[in-house]
Amino acid sequence: MLMNRHLVKPDDFSVEEINSVLELGMDIKKNPQNYFNKCEGKLMATLFYEPSTRTRLSFEAAMNRLGGRIIGFSDPNASSVSKGETLEDTITIVSKYVDIITMRHPVSGAANQASAVCPLPFINAGDGGNQHPTQTLTDLLTIKSLKGDLNNLTIGMCGDLKYGRTVHSLAKAMSRYSGIKFVFISPDELSMPKSVKEDIDGVEFIETSSLEDSIGNLDILYMTRIQRERFEDKNEYERLKDSYVLDMEKMDKANKDMLVLHPLPRVNEISVEVDSDPRAVYFEQAQYGMYVRMALIMKLLGID
Amino acid sequence: MLMNRHLVKPDDFSVEEINSVLELGMDIKKNPQNYFNKCEGKLMATLFYEPSTRTRLSFEAAMNRLGGRIIGFSDPNASSVSKGETLEDTITIVSKYVDIITMRHPVSGAANQASAVCPLPFINAGDGGNQHPTQTLTDLLTIKSLKGDLNNLTIGMCGDLKYGRTVHSLAKAMSRYSGIKFVFISPDELSMPKSVKEDIDGVEFIETSSLEDSIGNLDILYMTRIQRERFEDKNEYERLKDSYVLDMEKMDKANKDMLVLHPLPRVNEISVEVDSDPRAVYFEQAQYGMYVRMALIMKLLGID
Amino acid sequence: MLMNRHLVKPDDFSVEEINSVLELGMDIKKNPQNYFNKCEGKLMATLFYEPSTRTRLSFEAAMNRLGGRIIGFSDPNASSVSKGETLEDTITIVSKYVDIITMRHPVSGAANQASAVCPLPFINAGDGGNQHPTQTLTDLLTIKSLKGDLNNLTIGMCGDLKYGRTVHSLAKAMSRYSGIKFVFISPDELSMPKSVKEDIDGVEFIETSSLEDSIGNLDILYMTRIQRERFEDKNEYERLKDSYVLDMEKMDKANKDMLVLHPLPRVNEISVEVDSDPRAVYFEQAQYGMYVRMALIMKLLGID
Structure with a gap:
C-alpha cells in the first residue's frame, strides 16, 4: 500500500509498488475522462525553493487534471517563506493546510530532512544533485x-x-x-x-x-x-x-x-x-x- | 468555425468570426451563471515571458470564471523555463499538458513562431510592440x-x-x-x-x-x-x-x-x-x- | 451582518460579529466536509505587494478548501501591476474581475486607501506595521x-x-x-x-x-x-x-x-x-x- 507514503528516492518503492503506479498511469492515459475529479476537495502544496518551471508545471497539470487544487511558491526568493525558520517548521505548518506536499530544493538531502517531519504524503521533486524520483x-x-x-x-x-x-x-x-x-x-x-x-x-x-x-x-x-x-x-x-x-x-x-x-x-x-x-x-x-x-x-x- | 484556431493578430479572424465571439461575450455578461462550469476539466497554460499582471489576471479570471484550470508562469525570470531550449520545444512540451495556450512574450514575432508549432488553440497575449489582439x-x-x-x-x-x-x-x-x-x-x-x-x-x-x-x-x-x-x-x-x-x-x-x-x-x-x-x-x-x-x-x- | 463588509483592522467588527466568525470557524474545523464547495463559482484576488508566503498560503488554502478560485500576484516586483497607476485604479480594475479582494501592502495605511474605493468585500492581509486583523x-x-x-x-x-x-x-x-x-x-x-x-x-x-x-x-x-x-x-x-x-x-x-x-x-x-x-x-x-x-x-x- 502506497497510501500516506513518502517518495524521496526511486527505491523507496518496491518493484511491485512501482508497477502499480505505472499500471494506473497507463489507465489514466487511456481513459483520462475517468479521472478528472478523482482528487476533488484535495489540496497539494508545491514548495519550489528553486525555480524548475518544467517540473512544477508537470505536477500542477497533474493535480489539476485530477480536479485537485494547488497552493505553493515557485520563485527563487520564496525562501523568504522561512524568515529564518527551519525547513522542518515550514513543512509542519504547510502540512496543516494541505493533503500532500511536493518539494523542490537546491540542497542535497533537503528532501530527507523535510520528509522526516512530514505527517502527510511527501514527494521529492528534486533535491540538488541528489534525487529526482x-x-x-x-x-x-x-x-x-x-x-x-x-x-x-x-x-x-x-x-x-x-x-x-x-x-x-x-x-x-x-x-x-x-x-x-x-x-x-x-x-x-x-x-x-x-x-x-x-x-x-x-x-x-x-x-x-x-x-x-x-x-x-x-x-x-x-x-x-x-x-x-x-x-x-x-x-x-x-x-x-x-x-x-x-x-x-x-x-x-x-x-x-x-x-x-x-x-x-x-x-x-x-x-x-x-x-x-x-x-x-x-x-x-x-x-x-x-x-x-x-x-x-x-x-x-x-x-x- | 473557431475551434482549434490560433489568434495571433486581430485579422486572423473574419468579421463574422469576431462577431460570433462578441455575441457570446455579450451573453456571458448578461447570464454569467450559465457559464461558470463550461470549461470544467479544461486546462489553460498562461506562459508570461514578461510580467503583464493586468493581462494575466484578466485571462486567469476568465478561465476560472468558466470553471477551467490554469498552470503557468508570470515572473521575469521564468525564461529559466527554457535553460537554452527553443521556444518551439517549450510550446511542444506544454502542449502535452494542457488544452489551450496563452503566451505573452517581449519579442515581436514570438507569437507567430510559437503558434506555428502549437497543436492546440493558441492565444497571443501580446508579443513586444507587435500585436495584442x-x-x-x-x-x-x-x-x-x-x-x-x-x-x-x-x-x-x-x-x-x-x-x-x-x-x-x-x-x-x-x-x-x-x-x-x-x-x-x-x-x-x-x-x-x-x-x-x-x-x-x-x-x-x-x-x-x-x-x-x-x-x-x-x-x-x-x-x-x-x-x-x-x-x-x-x-x-x-x-x-x-x-x-x-x-x-x-x-x-x-x-x-x-x-x-x-x-x-x-x-x-x-x-x-x-x-x-x-x-x-x-x-x-x-x-x-x-x-x-x-x-x-x-x-x-x-x-x- | 458581515456581508460585503471590509476588514481593515480588528475592531472594524463588533464583538458579536467576531463571535459569529469564530463560531463558523469552529464548525468548519469540526465538519470540513460540509464546506468544500461553499464558494464554488467565487473568485478571490490575492494582491500581495510584498512577499508574505505564509499569509498568502493560508488565504489561498482557505479559498481552495471552500471550492473557490484565486487570481493574484505574490512577487516583490508585482508592483509592476501599476506602471504608475494609482492603488485606487488597480483596486477598481481588479474589482471588475473578482468577488472578494485580499491585499498585503508594505505601506501603513494602504489598506484604508484601497478599501475606500473597493465595491467588494475587502480583507487587509497586513499593511506595513499597521494592522493584520x-x-x-x-x-x-x-x-x-x-x-x-x-x-x-x-x-x-x-x-x-x-x-x-x-x-x-x-x-x-x-x-x-x-x-x-x-x-x-x-x-x-x-x-x-x-x-x-x-x-x-x-x-x-x-x-x-x-x-x-x-x-x-x-x-x-x-x-x-x-x-x-x-x-x-x-x-x-x-x-x-x-x-x-x-x-x-x-x-x-x-x-x-x-x-x-x-x-x-x-x-x-x-x-x-x-x-x-x-x-x-x-x-x-x-x-x-x-x-x-x-x-x-x-x-x-x-x-x-
Whole structure:
C-alpha cells in the first residue's frame, strides 16, 4: 500500500509498488475522462525553493487534471517563506493546510530532512544533485507504455553519464527488472561512475565511446546533454561533440523500433530533424511525466 | 468555425468570426451563471515571458470564471523555463499538458513562431510592440455592448497615435465595419503612421491636433497616454501636455452619449474627476476584457 | 451582518460579529466536509505587494478548501501591476474581475486607501506595521477553540511588546471580553506602549521582566521574538536573551492547561523540545488561521 507514503528516492518503492503506479498511469492515459475529479476537495502544496518551471508545471497539470487544487511558491526568493525558520517548521505548518506536499530544493538531502517531519504524503521533486524520483517514474512509464514491458531490453545511455542524475537513477531502477542489458556510451571523461556500476550488480553492461557503432543494438536510446564545461581539454570537446549529437544519419543505423528518450530540455544533442521520426518519443515522454504524477498523487492519497 | 484556431493578430479572424465571439461575450455578461462550469476539466497554460499582471489576471479570471484550470508562469525570470531550449520545444512540451495556450512574450514575432508549432488553440497575449489582439476584442466588445452596434460611428483616437499598438489595431479592426469615420487627434510628432492610414483604406478620417475642437463630434473617444520621452523638443511637450489631458471642462463640450475608452493603465491623461461621469467607461472596459476572453476561450475550445 | 463588509483592522467588527466568525470557524474545523464547495463559482484576488508566503498560503488554502478560485500576484516586483497607476485604479480594475479582494501592502495605511474605493468585500492581509486583523482572528479562534471561552483568562504576552503589532492587536481584542487579566513580560526597553495600555482601559494588567516568575499564573502564554537589533546596549541583550527563550525547564513551572501560542515563524525563542508538549499549540494555531479565513471569506460573501 502506497497510501500516506513518502517518495524521496526511486527505491523507496518496491518493484511491485512501482508497477502499480505505472499500471494506473497507463489507465489514466487511456481513459483520462475517468479521472478528472478523482482528487476533488484535495489540496497539494508545491514548495519550489528553486525555480524548475518544467517540473512544477508537470505536477500542477497533474493535480489539476485530477480536479485537485494547488497552493505553493515557485520563485527563487520564496525562501523568504522561512524568515529564518527551519525547513522542518515550514513543512509542519504547510502540512496543516494541505493533503500532500511536493518539494523542490537546491540542497542535497533537503528532501530527507523535510520528509522526516512530514505527517502527510511527501514527494521529492528534486533535491540538488541528489534525487529526482518522479523523473525515473516518467522514464519507466514511457518505456513500459511504448515497449509493453520493462524486461528484456537493451538500453543505451549516451552523453554525460558521470554527472547525470537521471541516468544513474534510471540504471538502478531498470536493473531491478530481468533480461536487461546496458550500453553506456560516453567520452572517457564522462563515463558511468563506479558506484552506479556496483549498484546495478549482476546486470550486463558494455562501455563504449561510440554512439555510431552501438546504436544498432539498442531497444532504447536515452540521450543526455554533454556540457562543454565538463571537459578539461577543450580541444577534446571540440573533437568529440558531434559524435554525440543524434541526427538522422545515426538514426538510420538504429532498429526500426528503437525509442529515443531524453529528460529534456534538449539543447543541441538531438537534431531537430529527428523530432518527426516516430522513434523520437521525448515529447510524449513529457506527457507520460504528467500521467505518472497523476497516478502517484492518487496512490499516495489512497484514492482509487 | 473557431475551434482549434490560433489568434495571433486581430485579422486572423473574419468579421463574422469576431462577431460570433462578441455575441457570446455579450451573453456571458448578461447570464454569467450559465457559464461558470463550461470549461470544467479544461486546462489553460498562461506562459508570461514578461510580467503583464493586468493581462494575466484578466485571462486567469476568465478561465476560472468558466470553471477551467490554469498552470503557468508570470515572473521575469521564468525564461529559466527554457535553460537554452527553443521556444518551439517549450510550446511542444506544454502542449502535452494542457488544452489551450496563452503566451505573452517581449519579442515581436514570438507569437507567430510559437503558434506555428502549437497543436492546440493558441492565444497571443501580446508579443513586444507587435500585436495584442485580445485588447482589440476588448475594445470591440465594449463599443458593441454600450453602443449597440459597431457600424456608423465617429471614433476619435487621442494621444500618442504613432507608437500606440492599441489604436493601430483598433483602427484596422473598426475599418472593417460600415459608416465609420475616424478623428485622429495628436501632436504632429505623434501622428498616425502612414501604414495604418493605408490599412484603413476607404474609411474617412480627419487629422487634428486639437482635442478641444473635435471632441464635440465624437461617438467614441479612445484616449492613450503621451509620454514625455517621445518628444525631441521638451518645450513642445510642456506646451502641449495639458491639451491632451481629458478633464470635465473638455467633457462638457462632448455629446451626452459619447463614450470614453482607455486601454489602461491610466496615468494622468484622464483626470480622476472624469471617473464618475457615466460616459467614462474605461473601468467597465476592463470587465469586458474578461468577458471577451471567456468567449474566446470557449470558441477556441469548441465549447458552446 | 458581515456581508460585503471590509476588514481593515480588528475592531472594524463588533464583538458579536467576531463571535459569529469564530463560531463558523469552529464548525468548519469540526465538519470540513460540509464546506468544500461553499464558494464554488467565487473568485478571490490575492494582491500581495510584498512577499508574505505564509499569509498568502493560508488565504489561498482557505479559498481552495471552500471550492473557490484565486487570481493574484505574490512577487516583490508585482508592483509592476501599476506602471504608475494609482492603488485606487488597480483596486477598481481588479474589482471588475473578482468577488472578494485580499491585499498585503508594505505601506501603513494602504489598506484604508484601497478599501475606500473597493465595491467588494475587502480583507487587509497586513499593511506595513499597521494592522493584520486576520492574525488576531486566528489567535482568538485558537483560544476559543482550545479554552472553550474567551472570557476569564489570564494572558501572558512575552517578548518584544513594544514593536509587536500582533500582541498590540490581540491585547485590544481580548480586552473586549470579561474577566481578562494581562501579564506583560518583557525587558524594560521593549515594554508594552502606553497607547496600548490606554486602549485596554479597565482591564487589569501586570508588567514584569521575568517569564520564569510569572509563567505559573497564566492560562495563555503568547510568545514573540526578541530581536537583537532592538537593543541599544548589546550587553543587555546578551544578559537577557536566554530568560525569554521558552524551554522545558520553564514549561515545568507552568499550569497543566496553559497554552503556548506564537504567530510564527518561530526562530529560537521557543526550544524545539517544547514542540512535543501538548500545551504547545502554535502549529495548530496556523491551522486555525486557515479555518478562520474560511469563515471570514464566507461571511463577507454572504454565504452560509
